[in-house]
Amino acid sequence: MGEHRLGAEEVRGLYDGHGPALVAYASTFVTDRAAAEDVVHQVFLRLLSKEVVIPDMPVAYVYRAVRNAALNARRSGWRDAPLDPENCVFEHRGGNREAALALQKALAELPEEQREAVIMRMWSGLTLEEVAAVSGVPLNTAASRYRYALEKLRGKLQPYRRK
Amino acid sequence: MDSHDEEFEQYLGEFDPRRPRALPAAVGSRRVWPQRLAAAAAITIAMGTSLWMFHGKSSNERNSSAANSNAAADSTTTGRRMSLAALTQMALHDPAQLDAELAEASRRMLPDFRRSDSTLRVLAKE
Numbered sequence: 001m002g003e004h005r006l007g008a009e010e011v012r013g014l015y016d017g018h019g020p021a022l023v024a025y026a027s028t029f030v031t032d033r034a035a036a037e038d039v040v041h042q043v044f045l046r047l048l049s050k051e052v053v054i055p056d057m058p059v060a061y062v063y064r065a066v067r068n069a070a071l072n073a074r075r076s077g078w079r080d081a082p083l084d085p086e087n088c089v090f091e092h093r094g095g096n097r098e099a100a101l102a103l104q105k106a107l108a109e110l111p112e113e114q115r116e117a118v119i120m121r122m123w124s125g126l127t128l129e130e131v132a133a134v135s136g137v138p139l140n141t142a143a144s145r146y147r148y149a150l151e152k153l154r155g156k157l158q159p160y161r162r163k
Numbered sequence: 164m165d166s167h168d169e170e171f172e173q174y175l176g177e178f179d180p181r182r183p184r185a186l187p188a189a190v191g192s193r194r195v196w197p198q199r200l201a202a203a204a205a206i207t208i209a210m211g212t213s214l215w216m217f218h219g220k221s222s223n224e225r226n227s228s229a230a231n232s233n234a235a236a237d238s239t240t241t242g243r244r245m246s247l248a249a250l251t252q253m254a255l256h257d258p259a260q261l262d263a264e265l266a267e268a269s270r271r272m273l274p275d276f277r278r279s280d281s282t283l284r285v286l287a288k289e
Contacts, residue, residue: 012186020180037183044186090178103178122175147168154171161174 003053011047014058019044021123022066027089028108028115029070036089039069059124060134063116099160106156114149121146 006014019040026036043065046052054061083101090100107115113135120126120134132142245253245264253261278284 015186019183023183024180033181040183041186048186089180091181093177093179100178103175118175122172123180150168150171150175153175154167157174 003055005050005053006047006058008048010058011044014047014062015044018059018062018124021119022062024089024104024107024123025063025116025119026066026070027104028110028119029067030073031083031087031108033087033089035073036070039073040066042069057134059120059126059130060136063120063134067116096160099157102157102160103153106153109156110149110152114145114152117142117145118149118153 022040022043023033023036026039027033030036030039043062046065047054047062052061083105085097085101088097088100088104090103092100107119110118116135117131120131121128126134128143128146129139131146132139135142135145137145250261250264253264
């Protein structure tokens with residue numbers, strides 16, 4: 001198992017592929033969207049500066065690093081912002097802003113491992129096998145987490161689907 | 164995964180996380196130039212300090228050598244310099260030896276007036 005430093009192009013590729021999902025993930029810890037972006041930037045700027053040696057799975061590293069940075073930000077008293085349409089990290093293609101806000105709120109209310117599984121699968125585009133590898137759990141565990149997360153989200157978003 | 168899950172996945176697919184602002188373009192160079200600047204400043208300060216110290220030391224040496232030429236001459240025979248205590252002991256126990264030592268020391272420390280171009284001879288002629 002090797003460790004290495006990512007080149008600038010690799011870091012930017014990682015940011016393009018996973019940046020939006022990571023901001024959504026960070027925003028479940030710090031509700032201010034700008035703060036969530038700052039957290040993600042902080043992680044990627046460290047990667048760009050080549051201060052960080054990362055393991056084989058860069059995605060696993062960035063998820064862990066964003067989680068830790070977001071928790072640090074929370075602990076250091078980053079103020080929570082009200083969850084409003086301007087502050088929402090999701091956009092609904094049909095323009096349903098209420099549903100987008102409800103999704104963000106519902107994600108934040110999920111247990112952390114379920115939230116992580118659904119964000120990685122849905123918005124980082126990872127397979128369940130990759131989610132399992134990134135989370136360091138067996139495939140069955142990752143699949144269960146994902147299924148439970150969908151079930152809870154479905155319940156909470158049901159009212160918005162009818163509109 | 165049942166059909167309900169797949170249907171709900173499709174629904175979730177209607178939501179996109181907003182793209183965050185772009186990463187700064189030149190992070191690498193921005194992080195490198197302060198280090199280079201700091202290194203250059205450190206080298207400049209080190210060189211400046213050593214030059215200043217060297218200059219100060221050499222000018223002090225010039226001044227002191229001009230003022231203390233006799234002492235400088237004496238310093239070449241530091242091994243023969245005797246302490247006050249030793250001279251006192253010698254005066255008490257061996258006055259002849261003390262005289263010899265003082266005569267030797269005066270030859271080393273005082274200007275030689277026996278040379279034809281010595282200051283004393285020149286002044287005497289005038």
